[in-house]
Structure formats: C-alpha cells, structure tokens
Amino acid sequence: MTVIITIIARRYVADTAGDEMEKQSSKAHTRRRILDEAARVMRETGTEGIGVAALMKRVGLTHGGFYAHFTSREELVEEVLKHMFAEADTLKSAESVTQPAQQLADFIDSYLSEAHRNAPAQGCPLAALVSEVAHLPQPTQQIFAQGFNAMHAGLAQILCELELPDAEALASSMLAEMVGALALARACPDADQASQMLQRSRDALKQRTLEVAA
Numbered sequence: 001m002t003v004i005i006t007i008i009a010r011r012y013v014a015d016t017a018g019d020e021m022e023k024q025s026s027k028a029h030t031r032r033r034i035l036d037e038a039a040r041v042m043r044e045t046g047t048e049g050i051g052v053a054a055l056m057k058r059v060g061l062t063h064g065g066f067y068a069h070f071t072s073r074e075e076l077v078e079e080v081l082k083h084m085f086a087e088a089d090t091l092k093s094a095e096s097v098t099q100p101a102q103q104l105a106d107f108i109d110s111y112l113s114e115a116h117r118n119a120p121a122q123g124c125p126l127a128a129l130v131s132e133v134a135h136l137p138q139p140t141q142q143i144f145a146q147g148f149n150a151m152h153a154g155l156a157q158i159l160c161e162l163e164l165p166d167a168e169a170l171a172s173s174m175l176a177e178m179v180g181a182l183a184l185a186r187a188c189p190d191a192d193q194a195s196q197m198l199q200r201s202r203d204a205l206k207q208r209t210l211e212v213a214a
Helices: 004-046 053-057 063-068 073-087 099-111 123-127 136-163 165-188 191-213
Strands: none
Touching: 004 053, 004 063, 004 073, 004 099, 004 123, 073 123, 073 136, 099 136, 099 165, 099 191, 123 136, 123 165, 136 165, 165 191
C-alpha cells in the first residue's frame, strides 16, 4: 500500500509540475503578444497611443486580463520600451560580418534606408520616441537612456576597430545625425525629398568614417 501511495504521489507531483510549466509558458507567450502589439502601436503613435482596453482588444483578450501581466499602464510602457530595445535589429544585421568597415557600411545603409523610413511600426525605438522622451517619467527616461547607451557602445566598438580617433565622441555624433535624419525623413511628406535626405546623410557619414579609415 505504501508503494502504491508513493507512486500516486510522485505522479501527482509530476503532473502538477507539468501543468504549472504549461501555464507559465502560456502566460509568457501571451505577455509577448501584448508587448509585440504594444510596441507596434507605440512606435506609430507614441506612448499616449496605448490604451489598455484598445490594446487588449487588438490582441484578442479581455481588458481584465491585462492585469495578470502588468500592474499599470505605466509599467506596460516601461516594459514595452525594454522589449523594443531588446528586439531592435539596428546593429544585429551587421554582426555576421567580420570586417568592421563592412559592418559600419551595412549599419549606415540599413538604418538610413527607405525601408526603415517606411516601416514606422518596426525598427529603432530611438527615432520613433526621441521627440517625447523628455516628457516621460524618470524611470522611463532611464530605460531609453540605457537603450541608447547600448547602441552607442556597439557603434563605438566598430569605430574603435577601424582605429578612428575619438570613437566615443564620433559614435555620439553619428547616432545624433542618423536618428535625426530618419525622424525628419519620416516627417517629410515629399517622398523624393525624404529619400534625398537619407541618401545625403548616408554619403556624409561614410565620408566621415569609412573614407577616413581607408
């Protein structure tokens, strides 16, 4: 009898653990869906464009289900911003390239491309949110700053490998120009003018970096 009870108990513990893991996996998947959709909305319309009820409807969930994942709308904005920077592929596309000069060229071309301009719901959160960050709560500003610093460090590393002088300052200057050029190109109603703006910025950045390093 003791043996039977022990076997049943072990099966119960195993089944319970399996159910709990499945619940946690499902919850994580749902949270990811909410973050993905909120990131799209936030890139397109800013942080004020995220309404809890409308967001949950877009995900196909009830309003009340929101609070199983986030304690408040403010927490949602913070978590979405972290998610956006974690998913940003502004430098990832160059990671498979071993030559720093090609890495830099690919990064400039990708960031200042018409494809990036025409996809405001995707891509770099810096250009999408830079105009409103100063008006957000301090914790949210800190998350934005951390994302910028990580991007800056990656770019500075490439510039160091190219042995360009004062790589830290150059990386800051480049990011300021690139984020500004992309934001302006998105705001420009004239597609030809926007394309020209991106092209001139690409050429100028390569001239300041790749031609100097050659």
